[in-house]
Amino acid sequence: MARKEKGDIDLSTEEKIKEAARKVFTKKGYAATRTRDIAEEAGINLALLNYYFRSKEKLFEIIMTEKMQKYFGVLAPVLDDTATTLENKIETIASKYIDLVLENPELPLFVLSELRNNPIHFLSLTPKTDFLTNSEFIRQLQKKRPDIRPLHFFVSLLGMCLFPFLMRPVLQKVANMKDKTFIEMMLERKKLIPVWTKAMLKAK
Amino acid sequence: MARKEKGDIDLSTEEKIKEAARKVFTKKGYAATRTRDIAEEAGINLALLNYYFRSKEKLFEIIMTEKMQKYFGVLAPVLDDTATTLENKIETIASKYIDLVLENPELPLFVLSELRNNPIHFLSLTPKTDFLTNSEFIRQLQKKRPDIRPLHFFVSLLGMCLFPFLMRPVLQKVANMKDKTFIEMMLERKKLIPVWTKAMLKAK
DNA sequence: GTCTATAACCTGATAGAC
DNA sequence: GTCTATCAGGTTATAGAC
Numbered sequence A, B: 001m002a003r004k005e006k007g008d009i010d011l012s013t014e015e016k017i018k019e020a021a022r023k024v025f026t027k028k029g030y031a032a033t034r035t036r037d038i039a040e041e042a043g044i045n046l047a048l049l050n051y052y053f054r055s056k057e058k059l060f061e062i063i064m065t066e067k068m069q070k071y072f073g074v075l076a077p078v079l080d081d082t083a084t085t086l087e088n089k090i091e092t093i094a095s096k097y098i099d100l101v102l103e104n105p106e107l108p109l110f111v112l113s114e115l116r117n118n119p120i121h122f123l124s125l126t127p128k129t130d131f132l133t134n135s136e137f138i139r140q141l142q143k144k145r146p147d148i149r150p151l152h153f154f155v156s157l158l159g160m161c162l163f164p165f166l167m168r169p170v171l172q173k174v175a176n177m178k179d180k181t182f183i184e185m186m187l188e189r190k191k192l193i194p195v196w197t198k199a200m201l202k203a204k
Numbered sequence C: 001g002t003c004t005a006t007a008a009c010c011t012g013a014t015a016g017a018c
Numbered sequence D: 001g002t003c004t005a006t007c008a009g010g011t012t013a014t015a016g017a018c
Helices: A013-028 A035-042 A046-053 A056-073 A075-079 A086-103 A107-117 A119-124 A136-144 A150-166 A168-174 A179-202 B013-028 B035-042 B046-053 B056-073 B075-079 B086-103 B107-117 B119-124 B136-144 B150-166 B168-174 B179-202
Strands: none
Touching: A013 A035, A013 A046, A013 A056, A013 A107, A013 B107, A035 A046, A046 A056, A056 A075, A056 A107, A056 A119, A075 A086, A075 A136, A086 A107, A086 A136, A086 A150, A086 A179, A107 A119, A107 A150, A107 B013, A107 B107, A107 B168, A119 B168, A136 A150, A150 A168, A150 A179, A150 B150, A150 B179, A168 A179, A168 B107, A168 B119, A179 B150, A179 B179, B013 B035, B013 B046, B013 B056, B013 B107, B035 B046, B046 B056, B056 B075, B056 B107, B056 B119, B075 B086, B075 B136, B086 B107, B086 B136, B086 B150, B086 B179, B107 B119, B107 B150, B136 B150, B150 B168, B150 B179, B168 B179
């Protein structure tokens, strides 16, 4: 019983419910999810869900906090590192973000769409509100290109990592692309993004 | 009574309901929307909604089709224009998309999140399935950079236009940005995107 | 066409047996 | 801790008066 990542069988009931909740909530969103769906997915009874988590909302709050931390957690340690160059940071962010989302493909759409109507979730996000604007990363961007808002680069960088996942169903449909090809493409992207951002930073 | 775009007052009941449905559906998504919300927003009775549109789902289908066409309608006429250069197409797409989404800020997140669980909506999208892969735009990209999948550029272009809107609440929160500033930024982007994509196309 | 009232159904949550 | 049965509340959709 060494491995306990996957085998539903040796998880505690509480963890089975959380695991099911992760799956269903991220796939369908809060509103479209029924507690019955989660119970079924977890292979337990509906009553147990309320026994362990009191309510749908409380359970959701737990999952949402988890996901928010995953989603934004990649950034925090990198942004403020004074020991790395700008190019270095870009490379790290692209690589880590793409790996993260390859393993959690529903993450970006889930977080962004749940955030739409519940800005409350921001509370579970960050201690200080200026972790981005007052970061080394932004300062480095500003120094390199004082003529362009640093946020322009920042948003473009994140967009290059995440937007393909948001468009994934569209993309695979209109380009008749298999899952395998999509994944290949995202791995290529890890190398492309540093090259592209470098070119963007120089472009006049 | 010349103007009829805005004044709720001289719209037909049917149009009032559709207008309300556009607003509520795009803001909250299908599952989180209650027909009561739409009725109230339209200033009419709940029963009238079913009188005119039979069901919540039918009404949604109408709005969704509309939005899909807006969302993808920008692309079709540009992609296959053999009379314009690649640079030209990029500029046009960036400019048109940003203008469109500035006027319909909820559009991208709405379309992408509703598409997540209902690939059925693709039906209302396009006549031929290869309108992208077999387009002049893709051919031009391929000619310029045969060493890189054209889709990499395509996705990045769309991402640069649309991703800022998807991240908008996050962005405005962490950067403490006012609506006005965000809009300014998106207008700047119309000029930045052609410059950046040009640099990306050259980068080795 | 528009309203009020209500039917029919669904969903989250709990009571209570085991 | 786990289950079955059920309640309470809310939601879509319709019946029927005007």
